[in-house]
Amino acid sequence: MTAADRQLELWFEFGSTYSYLTVCRIEDAAAAHGVDILWRPFLLGPIFKAIGWDTSPFNLQQAKGRYMWRDLERQCVAEDLPFRRPSRFPQHSVLAARVAILAADHGWCAAFARGVMHANFAEDEDIADPVTIGTIVEGLGHDGKAVLAQAQTTETKDRLRHQTERAAALGIFGAPTLITADGEMFWGNDRVEQAIAWARRSQ
Amino acid sequence: MTAADRQLELWFEFGSTYSYLTVCRIEDAAAAHGVDILWRPFLLGPIFKAIGWDTSPFNLQQAKGRYMWRDLERQCVAEDLPFRRPSRFPQHSVLAARVAILAADHGWCAAFARGVMHANFAEDEDIADPVTIGTIVEGLGHDGKAVLAQAQTTETKDRLRHQTERAAALGIFGAPTLITADGEMFWGNDRVEQAIAWARRSQ
Structure with a gap:
C-alpha cells in the first residue's frame, strides 16, 4: 500500500450546512485510521445553476429545507458542535473558497475551514466580508492582508x-463529497465513516 | 410511559430505493428497543408533482441518480440484502400501496412490504402487475383475489x-420518513437508529 492509497479528498462548500459537520470532525476521524485528507474547496452555485437552480435546494423545496434545519440542529447536539441558524442562507462563499485554495497549498486549510464554518454556522458572521476572513487568517498566524x-x-x-x-x-452534485484514491464517491456527512473505511482498505 | 410513546410511524413508498433498505430492517431494529412500527404506505408521485417534478429526482438529476445507484449497491452489501437494479424506475406503486393500506389494518403490512420490495429491488418483477402482488399476498396465507x-x-x-x-x-418530502409519537421527523434510512432512540426516550 502506498501513501496515496490512504488519501481521501474532501470536496466541501462554505455555504453548505452538512459541510459544516464534516469539516469540523473529519481530520480527527481520518487520523484515527491513518488516512490523510486532501482539502478541495469548490462552489456549489455553478453546479446548481447547471441544473436550473438559482439557490440552494433547501430554499427551493420548503418542506425539505424546514426538515434540514431541524436535522442539522439535532446533529450538532449529537456531535457537540455549537449552532446558530445563519440569518443569510446560503452565504456568499466565493472569497472564503479562494482563500481556502491558497490555504490548501500551505497546509492550513483544515484550520481555516473550521474557522469559516464556525463563523457561518455558530456565530452568524458575514463570511463574504473580507474583514471576517482576514481575521480568521490572522488568527492562524498568517498575513491577512497579503x-x-x-x-x-x-x-x-x-x-x-x-x-x-x-x-x-x-x-459531484452536492457537498460534502468524499472521493477515495480509487475513485469511489461518498456523499454527505453520514458517509464519512464509510469513506474513511474504504480509503483505509484501499480497494 | 404509555404504549403510544413507543410507537414510530414509518412512511414509505414502494418505488423508493432507500425505503427498500428501511422496510427490510426496521422491524428487527425497532423490536430490539421495544418500539412498535406503524406502517404508513403513501405515494411520492403527488408530492413530487406539487413541486413540479414528473418523476423521481434521481431521474431528473442525473449525477445524483448515478451516485444513488452506486450508494444503494454498497448499502445492500453492508446490510446483506440482495440487489438487482430494476429495469423500470420508479415503478408504478399505486396497487401495492393500496394493498398495503389493507395489510396494515390486519397486521401483515411488514411482511407484505418486504415481499414487494424484494420483488422490485432484488427480482426486478413488475410490481404494478396484479399477478405479482396477488402472489405475494397468497404467499402470506391470504386470499389474493379478495x-x-x-x-x-x-x-x-x-x-x-x-x-x-x-x-x-x-x-413529508421523501421516503422513508419516520415520525415519533411526539412529532419528531427523521428522513432516510440513515436516520433509522436515531428515530428509534428518540421513540424509545419518548421525549
Whole structure:
C-alpha cells in the first residue's frame, strides 16, 4: 500500500450546512485510521445553476429545507458542535473558497475551514466580508492582508473556477463529497465513516 | 410511559430505493428497543408533482441518480440484502400501496412490504402487475383475489389518497420518513437508529 492509497479528498462548500459537520470532525476521524485528507474547496452555485437552480435546494423545496434545519440542529447536539441558524442562507462563499485554495497549498486549510464554518454556522458572521476572513487568517498566524490580496488575483480566481469545473466533471452534485484514491464517491456527512473505511482498505 | 410513546410511524413508498433498505430492517431494529412500527404506505408521485417534478429526482438529476445507484449497491452489501437494479424506475406503486393500506389494518403490512420490495429491488418483477402482488399476498396465507378486489374499491383508493395528503400536510418530502409519537421527523434510512432512540426516550 502506498501513501496515496490512504488519501481521501474532501470536496466541501462554505455555504453548505452538512459541510459544516464534516469539516469540523473529519481530520480527527481520518487520523484515527491513518488516512490523510486532501482539502478541495469548490462552489456549489455553478453546479446548481447547471441544473436550473438559482439557490440552494433547501430554499427551493420548503418542506425539505424546514426538515434540514431541524436535522442539522439535532446533529450538532449529537456531535457537540455549537449552532446558530445563519440569518443569510446560503452565504456568499466565493472569497472564503479562494482563500481556502491558497490555504490548501500551505497546509492550513483544515484550520481555516473550521474557522469559516464556525463563523457561518455558530456565530452568524458575514463570511463574504473580507474583514471576517482576514481575521480568521490572522488568527492562524498568517498575513491577512497579503492572503486576501493573493486570493483576488486572476490566478487564484481561475484555480477556484477550474476546481469547481473538476467537481462537476467528477459527478459531484452536492457537498460534502468524499472521493477515495480509487475513485469511489461518498456523499454527505453520514458517509464519512464509510469513506474513511474504504480509503483505509484501499480497494 | 404509555404504549403510544413507543410507537414510530414509518412512511414509505414502494418505488423508493432507500425505503427498500428501511422496510427490510426496521422491524428487527425497532423490536430490539421495544418500539412498535406503524406502517404508513403513501405515494411520492403527488408530492413530487406539487413541486413540479414528473418523476423521481434521481431521474431528473442525473449525477445524483448515478451516485444513488452506486450508494444503494454498497448499502445492500453492508446490510446483506440482495440487489438487482430494476429495469423500470420508479415503478408504478399505486396497487401495492393500496394493498398495503389493507395489510396494515390486519397486521401483515411488514411482511407484505418486504415481499414487494424484494420483488422490485432484488427480482426486478413488475410490481404494478396484479399477478405479482396477488402472489405475494397468497404467499402470506391470504386470499389474493379478495384482497386485490378490496384494494380497487373506491373506499381503499380514497384511503390511500387521504394518507398521501396527510403525508404532505406533515411536511413529508421523501421516503422513508419516520415520525415519533411526539412529532419528531427523521428522513432516510440513515436516520433509522436515531428515530428509534428518540421513540424509545419518548421525549
